[in-house]
Amino acid sequence: MINIVLFGPPGSGKGTQAQNLIEKFNLKQISTGDLFRHNIKNETELGTLAKSYMDKGELVPDQVTIDMLVDELKKPTQAAGFIFDGFPRTAKQTEALETIVQDVLGDKIDLCLALVVEDETLVGRLLKRGETSGRSDDADEGIIRNRIKEYYAKTAEVAELYKQQGKYVEVNGVGEISEISEKLYAEIEKIK
Numbered sequence: 001m002i003n004i005v006l007f008g009p010p011g012s013g014k015g016t017q018a019q020n021l022i023e024k025f026n027l028k029q030i031s032t033g034d035l036f037r038h039n040i041k042n043e044t045e046l047g048t049l050a051k052s053y054m055d056k057g058e059l060v061p062d063q064v065t066i067d068m069l070v071d072e073l074k075k076p077t078q079a080a081g082f083i084f085d086g087f088p089r090t091a092k093q094t095e096a097l098e099t100i101v102q103d104v105l106g107d108k109i110d111l112c113l114a115l116v117v118e119d120e121t122l123v124g125r126l127l128k129r130g131e132t133s134g135r136s137d138d139a140d141e142g143i144i145r146n147r148i149k150e151y152y153a154k155t156a157e158v159a160e161l162y163k164q165q166g167k168y169v170e171v172n173g174v175g176e177i178s179e180i181s182e183k184l185y186a187e188i189e190k191i192k
């Protein structure tokens with residue numbers, strides 16, 4: 001299996017690139033943001049809880065997010081591996097992911113691919129996405145800036161953990177979508 005963490009701040013293009021990677025390598029994407037939005041749409045208890053954090057641009061509590069991820073990972077799949085998009089977002093989630101992948105799949109995380117984009121570009125992209133996405137967390141610049149703040153406060157340290165394990169690679173997230181994909185493909189080919 002190939003198990004990849006796709007990493008980067010909000011608006012760095014994780015979702016877009018994940019789409020290309022799943023096709024190229026027959027992977028299954030697990031996006032915690034998408035899973036939360038699915039729960040919000042279906043008005044589940046988990047959705048109501050998640051929404052109260054997401055609408056402020058804050059992270060949903062770790063244990064709630066981890067439990068949801070475990071449920072998703074247990075679903076049978078024919079995929080050749082996983083892309084984790086939007087998870088892990090804290091040090092605690094990073095440790096949990098290692099354990100979960102080991103326990104559920106008998107496997108490990110191979111690589112953390114980080115998309116690098118500077119903050120003002122992120123804000124611009126997210127405001128633009130908000131014009132059409134219907135996402136309440138994209139509609140307001142204050143919420144967007146808070147998401148970026150949360151990223152530096154809680155999520156940036158995830159990169160350090162993968163660096164220590166020698167699994168961290170940065171790719172410039174600005175440019176043509178296909179060019180960025182090619183760079184990501186090349187990094188995955190190296191570890192195959």
Ligand code: ADP
Nearest residue numbers: 010011032033034054058059060065086087089
């Ligand atoms: P983006 O990467 O564009 O910020 P996501 O769809 O990944 O968007 O996440 C949207 C929101 O969902 C986050 O701001 C956060 O509130 C919540 N969320 C997603 N993943 C996690 C996670 N791993 N831990 C905690 N909260 C999360």
